[in-house]
Amino acid sequence: MSIIKERIRPVFPFTAIVGQEEMKLALILNMIDPKIGGVMIMGDRGTGKSTTIRAIADLLPQILIVQDDIFNSHPTDTDLMSDMVQELFKNGDTLPTSLINVPMVDLPLGATEDRVCGTIDIEKALNEGVKTFEPGLLAKANRGILYVDEVNLLDDHLVDILLDSAASGWNTVEREGISVRHPARFVLVGSGNPEEGELRPQLLDRFGMHAEIRTVKDPALRVKIVEQRSNFDQDPNACVIQYQDKQNTLKAKIAQARQLLDDVEIDVRLRMKISQVCGQLDVDGLRGDIVTNRAAKAFAAYHGRTNVLVEDVKRVIVLCLRHRLRKDPLETIDSGTRVMQVVEEVFV
Known part of the structure; x- marks a missing residue:
């Protein structure tokens, strides 16, 4: 019996996305300078918000991390290292490294605070004296992109945590007097439909940019968008190959701009x-x-x-x-x- 390996489905190419120039520009600028502070994308349903956001990560060069580190720690920049890696680095230890794709983390709507921030195993800490940390989504998103769909429906407390981490670049988890801190530098991208409720003004203000997108009205453009999507669904690999040159050009342009x-x-x-x-x-x-x-x-x-x-x-x-x-x-x-x-x- 032959074993068929499951293949990872290709991502829709960013350069194949028709229209929505405002959203694409906001995402590109945040990839060039993550300190802009992320982008909030508000618009009608079915306008390609999620497709565009997931496609942008493909345009970024791979990043160098300390091998097998759960926080994607940088091997030489202490601001992007976990406390444990910092100690090893200061002691002059050799840190094995590896290249990974820029992390693209989706935050589900029903996520709990523990799932987002991570948890400390108190029992193990008290019984064995070992500080065991179970990383959350903020740890996985370090040096990458954290995408929150329907951010306007997310609990305000969680939005506060995300914005604080995105602004400070650190996440701190404290429980029963035990504290764990790790880097959480990521580009926060939120999307939502204004019909389902607006984000509080004080939270909205914390997003660096705000892109508004509308459903395309031009029939010719709508036909082109539908064709692009149909072609990709029928043969994703062929679509990826077709746009490979454009993708490489844009990737080089972003790298040069950085x-x-x-x-x-x-x-x-x-x-x-x-x-x-x-x-x-x-x-x-x-x-x-x-x-x-x-x-x-x-x-x-x-x-x-x-x-x-x-x-x-x-x-x-x-x-x-x-x-x-x-x-x-x-x-x-x-x-x-x-x-x-x-x-x-x-x-x-």
Whole structure:
């Protein structure tokens, strides 16, 4: 009897996705600079949100980790190491390494706090004096992408934990006086349908970018999207081969942009104008200013430049600010349009 090995189904190629440029750009910029702070994608059902998000991980180069480490610890960067690996590193021990694909972790809607953060085995700690930690999804997502579908239906307490970890880069689990801390650097990507409820404004503000997507109305484009999906479902491998060159080109472009990012500079006059826009829009806090500066730099790096242009700022500013505006129930104008109106006034 022959044994048939189960094959891993190929992922739909990112470059084969038709339309939804805003969502694709937001994801690419977060891959270039994870410090932008993740992206929230809100839109109608069946618009390819999950497909696009799962496809982006395929464009990232493999990462070097300490072999068999449950936290995907970096072999030389102490900020990306677990405490145990840090000790070995400081002692000068040789750390065996291996290459892995960038982790892409899905957080299920019914996940508990233990499942997300991990748990400490108290019984073993008390009886044997051994600190045993069962890693959660935050540990698995370290140095990768954590995707939360229907984030607006997730318990607010869990969303708080995710956003805190994403911002600080660390997850701490404490139980009965025993504490375990590990790195949790990941790009947080959330998606949802606004009809099923909005995210609280103070939580929404913590996402670096906010992309809105709508169902495509153009019949020709709809036919093209359906054809792409049908072709992939019929023969996934052929579809992957067809787009391999485009995938490789985009992968190289993202890798080059990551290398260039530290050299990108933004003129003080542009920074002043970004802050002027945020002030006129009455954006709370300084997060909007910071994220817009970061996103504009990432956009410039993506296009192979070390200086940020006015066009770069205009291209990213709506993504960075639209979800930070105060909601007025009587307002008829779209928040993205409001941002662009002020941008056009300021950037003259």
